[in-house]
Amino acid sequence: MDSGKIIAEGKIEDLKRNYAPKSVISIEFFNPNEQHRAREELGRYLEPKDIVAINxxxxxxSEDPDTLLPQISLNLFKAGVKIASLRVVKPTLEDVFLRLTGRRIMEVEG
Known part of the structure; x- marks a missing residue:
């Protein structure tokens, strides 16, 4: 539901399977300000809709995180971006909402 409108319905696992990617690569930084530089670098070879900046x-x-993870690590290292954590996680309902609306749930509630 978004602004009172139903945007998708179904069981949680069905929503994840239909609207979220197979996997999510989570990147955390020692300095949150690195996020902007990392996003620029990732935007050189990834679709903007597949890169979401959060806090x-x-x-x-990604549908193929095993291939993409080393590429991200190498390219961000070469760009001088210091990564605190780089890992593959399962998609959440937040990821489904982001894919459907382009906004975080907190932005809507807030």
Whole structure:
């Protein structure tokens, strides 16, 4: 539901399967200000819709994280971006909402 309108319905697992990618690569930084530089670098080879900045971190949506993870690590290292954490996580309902609306749930509630 978004602004009183139903944007998708179904069981949680069905929503994740239908609207979220197979995996999410979560990138956290020692300095949250690195997020902007990292997003620029990732934007050189990823679709903008697959890069989401959240609270000083980045989530990258991918159907092939095993191939993309080393590429992200190498490219951000070469760009001088210091990464605190780089890991593959399962998509959440927040990721479904982000894909459907382009906004975080907190932005809507807030």
């Amino acid at each position: 000083g971190s980045i989530r990258v949506y």
